[in-house]
Amino acid sequence: MKAETKELPSEIMELQMGPSHPATHGTIKFNLKLDGEKVLDCDVEVGFLHRGFDKSCEQATWTQVIPYTDRLNYASSLINNVGYALAVEKLIGAETPLRCQYIRVIVSELARLYDHLTCCGMAASELGAITAGFYMIEARELITRIIENLTGARLTVTYVRIGGLKHDLPHDFAESVARAFKTIRKLLDDCDRLLSRNRIFLDRLSNVGVISQETALSYCLTGPILRASGVDYDVRKAFPYLVYDQLDFEVPVGSRGDNYDRFLCRIREIEQSMKIVEQALANLPVGPVWIDDPLFVLPEKEKVYGSIEGLMHHFKIIMEGIHVPAGETYFAVEGGNGELGFYIVSDGGGRPYRIRVRPPCFIAMGAFHEMIKGYMVADIVPTFGMVNMIGGECDR
Amino acid sequence: MAETNSQLSAVQGKLGSKVIETSEPQGDDVLILDRSDLRESFRILKEDPELDFAFLSDITAVDYWHKKEPRFEVVYQILSRAKRRRLRIRVPVPENDPSVESLTPLWRGANFMEREVWDLFGIRFIDHPDLRRILLYDEFKGYPLRKDYPVNLVQPRVPERPVDGTFVDERSRNKLLHLQKSLGSKI
Numbered sequence: 001m002k003a004e005t006k007e008l009p010s011e012i013m014e015l016q017m018g019p020s021h022p023a024t025h026g027t028i029k030f031n032l033k034l035d036g037e038k039v040l041d042c043d044v045e046v047g048f049l050h051r052g053f054d055k056s057c058e059q060a061t062w063t064q065v066i067p068y069t070d071r072l073n074y075a076s077s078l079i080n081n082v083g084y085a086l087a088v089e090k091l092i093g094a095e096t097p098l099r100c101q102y103i104r105v106i107v108s109e110l111a112r113l114y115d116h117l118t119c120c121g122m123a124a125s126e127l128g129a130i131t132a133g134f135y136m137i138e139a140r141e142l143i144t145r146i147i148e149n150l151t152g153a154r155l156t157v158t159y160v161r162i163g164g165l166k167h168d169l170p171h172d173f174a175e176s177v178a179r180a181f182k183t184i185r186k187l188l189d190d191c192d193r194l195l196s197r198n199r200i201f202l203d204r205l206s207n208v209g210v211i212s213q214e215t216a217l218s219y220c221l222t223g224p225i226l227r228a229s230g231v232d233y234d235v236r237k238a239f240p241y242l243v244y245d246q247l248d249f250e251v252p253v254g255s256r257g258d259n260y261d262r263f264l265c266r267i268r269e270i271e272q273s274m275k276i277v278e279q280a281l282a283n284l285p286v287g288p289v290w291i292d293d294p295l296f297v298l299p300e301k302e303k304v305y306g307s308i309e310g311l312m313h314h315f316k317i318i319m320e321g322i323h324v325p326a327g328e329t330y331f332a333v334e335g336g337n338g339e340l341g342f343y344i345v346s347d348g349g350g351r352p353y354r355i356r357v358r359p360p361c362f363i364a365m366g367a368f369h370e371m372i373k374g375y376m377v378a379d380i381v382p383t384f385g386m387v388n389m390i391g392g393e394c395d396r
Numbered sequence: 397m398a399e400t401n402s403q404l405s406a407v408q409g410k411l412g413s414k415v416i417e418t419s420e421p422q423g424d425d426v427l428i429l430d431r432s433d434l435r436e437s438f439r440i441l442k443e444d445p446e447l448d449f450a451f452l453s454d455i456t457a458v459d460y461w462h463k464k465e466p467r468f469e470v471v472y473q474i475l476s477r478a479k480r481r482r483l484r485i486r487v488p489v490p491e492n493d494p495s496v497e498s499l500t501p502l503w504r505g506a507n508f509m510e511r512e513v514w515d516l517f518g519i520r521f522i523d524h525p526d527l528r529r530i531l532l533y534d535e536f537k538g539y540p541l542r543k544d545y546p547v548n549l550v551q552p553r554v555p556e557r558p559v560d561g562t563f564v565d566e567r568s569r570n571k572l573l574h575l576q577k578s579l580g581s582k583i
């Protein structure tokens with residue numbers, strides 16, 4: 001029987017997937033070369049959301065850049081705020097008070113929770129597990145409400161300032177976090193029961209999009225994708241910033257480098273992030289949240305409206321911007337998708353000379369063809385979901 | 397502080413005359429390297445067991461127009477995971493020949509980052525396998541992150557690209573033909 005079947009004639013088909021495709025949440029285009037359903041090659045086209053972040057920053061004052069950073073990875077805008085503020089503070093040579101550092105850790109981890117819940121929930125619902133997806137979106141909604149209560153905005157928060165924070169935590173913050181975490185843990189348990197022994201979900205994720213340790217390092221990948229391949233590089237552990245070296249948490253590491261390991265890494269990081277937030281809230285010291293330096297800090301509103309000196313002080317900072325000493329520096333934090341670095345150059349004026357963001361998911365998209373080569377067209381959906389490309393950050 | 401100095405002097409010892417200058421602003425290790433034989437210098441930094449800067453973190457560039465000579469600087473961030481040290485490498489690039497050697501043979505991830513620098517600064521990377529624009533479109537004129545590119549410059553509209561190789565559904569055209577036949581020249 002076998003000898004009689006002739007091989008079907010097949011030719012290589014070129015298929016353009018995107019830039020607007022239901023599975024590519026975010027505008028991105030894959031130029032695929034297909035042999036039947038098998039992906040032979042994939043050329044990734046990015047840049048559809050390019051809006052000149054770097055150039056815009058050069059026109060703004062140092063403080064006016066903070067809202068721009070919100071719009072990079074809008075799923076974890078608080079981490080972007082923190083990373084940018086830390087980079088500028090490094091150039092100034094200022095260290096914020098301990099309470100400010102703890103609060104920055106708390107908001108960073110809340111943003112990481114938000115980012116991972118979005119990524120995992122979307123990936124699950126794209127694979128048909130829409131209930132689990134909704135559970136995670138519900139958990140994410142609880143985080144959003146905490147962030148809204150804290151900052152006044154749901155996505156574009158602009159909470160961190162250079163040298164401090166917009167304001168201190170609200171008085172019922174710890175209780176609302178504890179309440180939310182209780183529900184989130186229950187929801188994650190439900191998701192675990194829905195997904196971890198779900199045959200369809202496992203088959204779609206395991207051994208798909210495999211990338212070896214050497215390849216991942218060669219492609220400069222960071223974050224959960226790199227850790228799923230078995231490299232325990234996390235900026236919070238390797239180059240501790242803020243108070244991460246005083247907190248007890250683990251960095252989950254995978255072994256196979258496939259999509260399921262990436263999923264598991266993110267889910268475990270959600271647990272670790274909740275642990276970090278609880279520790280930081282328990283140890284939260286009392287004190288100011290601003291550095292004590294009138295060159296960088298806006299005066300209180302009573303002084304602005306009550307005295308000419310206060311008004312002039314306010315006016316100078318708003319109109320001219322704070323003056324960052326000339327120089328250049330690089331500072332990296334662990335973002336939702338990996339190392340989020342800020343390379344900033346100052347010429348001593350009130351506006352940045354150059355701001356460069358190291359976007360983790362842009363660099364991950366550079367390795368996407370390596371992840372998908374040899375797999376099926378349908379495998380693009382979970383692999384792309386697990387890369388968690390965010391258009392705002394990838395294209396800037 | 398002593399450790400930092402020893403690291404910088406170790407790098408300087410291995411790279412020799414390629415190092416133009418070393419400095420330590422804000423506790424970072426910064427190296428200014430000559431652009432000749434750049435890939436070889438990076439190969440030493442990456443593969444020498446004493447240095448072990450095996451991870452490339454970032455590639456970018458800065459335009460110091462009318463501020464510094466040479467005009468451009470390509471900036472590399474590399475790090476050693478085992479030693480937990482970062483190293484920043486700045487490579488001056490003159491305006492009349494804006495090109496450096498590509499690092500794609502050492503790190504394949506350099507591909508996208510170098511394409512971005514080419515796209516926004518117009519610095520060529522020699523031996524790069526696929527140096528195309530990445531964030532902007534092919535018809536874009538100029539390099540927007542250069543300081544002499546005006547921020548409010550409007551780019552001309554580009555004509556629609558030919559749809560060569562794109563699948564076109566011929567059936568609809570046939571339907572139109574049939575209609576034209578049956579209705580005469582009314583359509």
